[in-house]
Amino acid sequence: MARNHESSAQPLGNVDRLVHEPARLLILSQLYVIDACDFLFMQKQTGLTKGNLSSHLAKLEDAGYVEIIKEFEGKRPRTLLQLTPSGREAFSTHVASLRQWMDGVPHSN
């Protein structure tokens, strides 16, 4: 019995904790469905405070999951957030792991 429990817990043990954190998961989900957005758009979509969002973005950038791009539109600078290929892969893998973990769970109703 205990062995079964251990083997079924394995997929969750492999979960990327950097991605698993709810706020970061929300940020990655948002970036997964668009090409890029600026800080303000992300803040509006996630409902996070500036400080909180900055701190999560810094962690995701350090991990190489999110890229911060500086560009100019005319003379106006713009900072955009974009998911890197490894961030995209990490997000997909995470969702697959969760799905594997949830597979076979009986429905409550």
Add this chain to the structure above:
Amino acid sequence: MNSQHESMLGQLESRSYRLSVDHGLIDILVGAVLIAFGLMLHADLDYMPVIVFFIGAIAYPQARRRLIEPRIGHVRLHADRVARLQTRKWLTFGVLLIAIFGVLALRGLGWIDYPKSAAPLIVTGCFALALAVAAWLFGIRRGFAWAAIVLAGGLIEWRFGLDYGLSWYFSGGLVVLAGLLMLARFMRANPPDTGEPNGA
């Protein structure tokens, strides 16, 4: 990814898209185009739709940059979504051209006939059809209401024998007014960001 995750991500994408179109500027532009058609048909100012089109093409991105982006930020949709939207734009334009010029050409060829008095109904009907198609393709449900208003205007004009083109001022004015109210509500709900422009 399973369908439930995809649908949740789809909802997230739709929300990002809607946030970038639900601010009233599009409605003001549509209303202005309707008024321009009124000026063309009623006041014989044939060049008005072209002028409004060019003013809109220049003013819309400027207004977006100055009024909308400081409030909700900037988003760049996925390339495939952008391509889908471009295809839909051309499809809407095609429907409008086919609907209006198709009817005129068929009448010119003598394949269909309708009394001149029915022209307001035919033209507004074609425009309403194109608006409804655009509303459906772009997922902007209030576009169906604009289509109904344009058609109702045409019906009133035809039924009561009003001056040709008069109804376009009425329907355009209503759509502009609705757009302005929507913009005011949007601006109240989303005050401009006062801190660091991008927080970075």
